[in-house]
Amino acid sequence: MQTLTQVLASQPLNASLTQVIHTLANSAKDISSAVRQGALAGVLGATEQENVQGETQKKLDIITNDMLKDALAQDSHVKALASEEEDDIVALNSQGSYLVCFDPLDGSSNIDINSLVGTIFSVLPAPAGDVSAKSFLQSGRAQVAAGYVLYGPSTMLALTTGHGVQLFTLDPSTNEFLLTDAAMSISPDTSEFAINMSNQRFWEAPMQSYISDLLLGKIGPRERNFNMRWIAAMVGDVHRVLCRGGIFTYPADNKDSKKPFKLRLMYEANPMAFLVEQAGGVASTGYETILDIEPQHIHERVAVILGSANEVNACLEYHGQHYDDQEPEC
Ligand code: F6P
Ligand code: MN
Numbered sequence: 001m002q003t004l005t006q007v008l009a010s011q012p013l014n015a016s017l018t019q020v021i022h023t024l025a026n027s028a029k030d031i032s033s034a035v036r037q038g039a040l041a042g043v044l045g046a047t048e049q050e051n052v053q054g055e056t057q058k059k060l061d062i063i064t065n066d067m068l069k070d071a072l073a074q075d076s077h078v079k080a081l082a083s084e085e086e087d088d089i090v091a092l093n094s095q096g097s098y099l100v101c102f103d104p105l106d107g108s109s110n111i112d113i114n115s116l117v118g119t120i121f122s123v124l125p126a127p128a129g130d131v132s133a134k135s136f137l138q139s140g141r142a143q144v145a146a147g148y149v150l151y152g153p154s155t156m157l158a159l160t161t162g163h164g165v166q167l168f169t170l171d172p173s174t175n176e177f178l179l180t181d182a183a184m185s186i187s188p189d190t191s192e193f194a195i196n197m198s199n200q201r202f203w204e205a206p207m208q209s210y211i212s213d214l215l216l217g218k219i220g221p222r223e224r225n226f227n228m229r230w231i232a233a234m235v236g237d238v239h240r241v242l243c244r245g246g247i248f249t250y251p252a253d254n255k256d257s258k259k260p261f262k263l264r265l266m267y268e269a270n271p272m273a274f275l276v277e278q279a280g281g282v283a284s285t286g287y288e289t290i291l292d293i294e295p296q297h298i299h300e301r302v303a304v305i306l307g308s309a310n311e312v313n314a315c316l317e318y319h320g321q322h323y324d325d326q327e328p329e330c
Pocket of ligand 1 (some may be wrong): 196
């Protein structure tokens with residue numbers, strides 16, 4: 001079985017990007033151990049602090065953020081980082097060629113119930129000159145690598161550097177990531193959807209209609225039954241979509257008029273969209289391709305609809321997006 005080192009060596013990557021990916025992967029191994037220690041390490045439960053989005057931070061959110069920050073600070077190729085748990089960017093090595101955005105522990109409400117959590121990361125090229133938050137405001141198309149690490153029954157790394165999506169499993173006996181799927185591919189059709197149904201009455205009309213039709217199943221316009229899954233950790237739901245297809249969405253809602261979207265563009269939507277596109281799927285806000293969004297803020301939030309190409313496109317039809325009309329003219 002190929003190791004992560006061997007797989008990266010087989011890709012046309014420059015040495016500094018390979019190094020940054022190793023730094024992220026090694027840090028994820030340490031996070032995996034911390035997560036596995038759970039209550040034994042006294043790391044569960046909420047702290048008194050709030051993060052920039054006004055959510056209560058869990059102890060493990062802070063611990064994992066610090067672990068990644070320390071590891072990236074020691075990698076001379078990393079110029080700066082942006083994290084869900086940091087209000088501002090953190091400047092690191094002025095000579096570095098890359099910027100790293102991350103969500104250190106996605107799905108952290110799952111921590112206290114010993115359920116699925118993960119780390120999501122995105123690597124961007126660093127513009128020349130002094131680094132600032134503005135340096136990060138590049139569209140998802142600029143990403144040179146992205147991925148997630150899932151801390152589940154086994155620890156898995158899904159990675160793209162723009163050459164498909166490779167899935168690795170952490171071998172606990174050697175602490176090495178070993179290649180277990182060389183080319184993840186999302187089936188274009190699916191009968192499985194993931195959405196937080198409790199927000200139904202707050203969604204926009206197109207999403208209300210789309211989900212209503214899925215729920216009608218065989219007796220509705222879709223003429224087949226759909227199944228629903230919701231892990232409440234994007235990393236887990238997207239992993240399922242990459243493994244066996246599906247549609248995952250966290251759409252706009254008007255539950256809180258000041259916060260119409262939940263997921264963050266730079267360290268949730270963009271890296272997941274890069275993986276999904278590389279695996280043959282589609283990732284959109286309903287009105288715009290996620291990877292084409294020009295970010296305005298490092299902590300910007302967006303609506304997300306991603307997964308099996310035909311199903312996402314079916315959902316986009318409800319949003320007035322007609323994909324057949326967008327075929328390039330010959
Ligand atoms: O990071 C935000 C997040 O935890 C995602 O991982 C997940 O998909 C979503 O929020 C869960 O939202 P809710 O609490 O509405 O189920
Ligand atoms: Mn998250």
